[in-house]
Amino acid sequence: MFMSEEQEIAIGKQNDPSIVAMYGLYENERLQKFINEKGQQMAKISHRPNLPFEFKILDSPVVNAFALPGGYVYFTRGILAHFNNEAEFAGVLGHEIGHVTARHGASQQSKATVAQILFIGGLVASPVFREFAQEGQQAMQLLFLKYGRDDESQSDELGVEYSTAIGYDSRHMANFFKLLDQMRKDAGGEALPTFLSTHPDPYNRYQTVNALSDKAQANIDKSTLKTGRTSYLQMLDGLIYGNDPRQGYVDNSMFYHPELKFQFPIPADWQTINTPSQVQMAPKDGNALMLLTLAQAETLEAASAAVLENYKLTLVEKKSLTLNGMKAMAMVADQVNEQTQEKIRVLTYLISYNGLIYNFFGVAKFEAFDNMIPYFNKTMRNFKQLTDQAKINKKPERISIKSAPRTTSLESLLKRDRMPEDRLKELALINGFSLDQQLTRGDLYKIIVTR
Known part of the structure; x- marks a missing residue:
């Protein structure tokens, strides 16, 4: 281990803002209080109670939980929707705290074991587009570090130990991992970044966690161990499920943002990931990338200068235009990777709308750029004002908790x-x-x- 505890804490503190900016926090006072209380209770009985642990709910439908070095632990609302009792949550909480206390994330970062493919907020894209994953590169790398099976086995063991220590039946942790595996099979693979994509399943995990639970409970009155199904489900009532349309959504290959009131088409069969700070689109082969972000500038000229400087781009051409009634600027520029000498070409549309300036990037390898231009132009040139009230007023899906009126299936x-x-x-x-x-x-x- 080449990293001190102070360095671990500094990494977590430095990258937490990027994670929060990437996904946003889910505002639910009751659930946040619950994970804080259980998290701090478990942190105190862990092997590193001195760490400044923090526990947060991310506003993402992706089913995931992860931790940064130094004690920053995150649960998405997507994974919270899939727990069915407090004991399942406690098992995964213990598992993530185990990654921190065993220094797995710090160890993986020291070894720089980051995949050769870049996962940009969930999309699979060529590593030559790395510069355009704008939201905190180190945080993204930490997020996609893939634990080894030995690390997973150790965290499973610690998850059992910690959840049992605060009074939960850790056999439910095994049941939840079984549910995650079923989700993966139903999806025909892994929709990144999900829990199992970065937490590979050790062999016989279900049987092993149950065996570990039996051992941990050997000298305990099992009737005192909690499951907490009713109390947990009651906390879930009203939880947003799936994508929140207020933050933007895709319908019939069209992206709509009800709050910012804009829309644009997405190429057929392209993957789309929407986060609070950018919309990301890529074809399934990962050979191109489109991003929509907000510019931190007050004029189109200032925004264009910032793009060229921030991304180390060499300008090829630039022109001003009016796009669907909005002032805009279009640029073509190149970027050369200093290490590999590989060149990419970038089409940028800067669009002034409702007091904000939007950066629209289309990125492709230099030799493939001309083939991608029709896709980029169709999307970017059709950025328009959203006026359809049905699209603006679209409501989110939510979890609703019901009570069985009688015994039935x-x-x-x-x-x-x-x-x-x-x-x-x-x-x-x-x-x-x-x-x-x-x-x-x-x-x-x-x-x-x-x-």
Whole structure:
């Protein structure tokens, strides 16, 4: 280990703002209080209680939890929606605290074990586009460090130890990892950045965690260990599920932002990731990239100068124009990687709209740029004002907690609540049950509503 504890803490403190800017914080006082209380309780009985642990909920639908060196631990609202009791949460909390106390993140960063492919907020893109992952490069690298299986096994063991120590039944941790694996299989792969993409499944994880739990509980009265299903589900009522349309959403290959009131088309079959600070788009082969961000400048000229300077671009051509009634500037510029000498070409549209200046980047390898121009132009030149009230007033989906009126199967309850047939499997998954699971009168379960 080449990193001191002071360095670990400094890394976490330095990169926490980038993580928060990337995803935003989810404002839910009850849930935030819960994860703070449980996190600090667990931190005190961990192997490094002196670390300044912080626990935060990120406003992202991605199912993930991760930690930075020094004690910064994050849960997405996406993973919180998939827990079905406090014990599942406590197991994953212990697992992430285990990565911190065992210095796995610091160790991985010391070895610089970052994948050769760059994952930009969830998109897979060529590493030659690295400069355009604007939001805190070190934070992104920390986020996508892939733990080894030995690290995962050790964190599983610590997760069992820590969650048991604060009174939870850690066998539920094994059940949750089983649910994550089922999600991966249903998706036909891993939609990055999900928990299993950076936390590879050690062999026989389910059996191993159960065996570790039996050992940890050997001298404990098991009846005293908590599950906390009802209390946890009650906290979830009203939680936003999936993408929050208020922050921007895709519908029929069109991106809409209700609050900033703009829209633009997205090329067919391109992946899209939307974060509070940028919209990211890329084809599945990763050979191009489009980004929409806000410029930190007051004029188009100042914004264009900042783009050229910040990205070390050599200007090829530039012109001013009017785009759908908005003042704009278009630039073509090149960037050469100093180490590899590989050249990329960048089309930039700077658009002044509603008192803000938007940076629209289209990035491709120099030799592929001409082939990508039609895609870039169709998207950027069709940046327009959003006026459709139906698109502006679109409501998010939320978790709603229901109580079974009688003993019956989950499937019959979901159909009684008029859940769509094509979402029954998804609903079974987020409930942690099979559709034929029998619920008794008064049992709580989740449905998805729009409000």
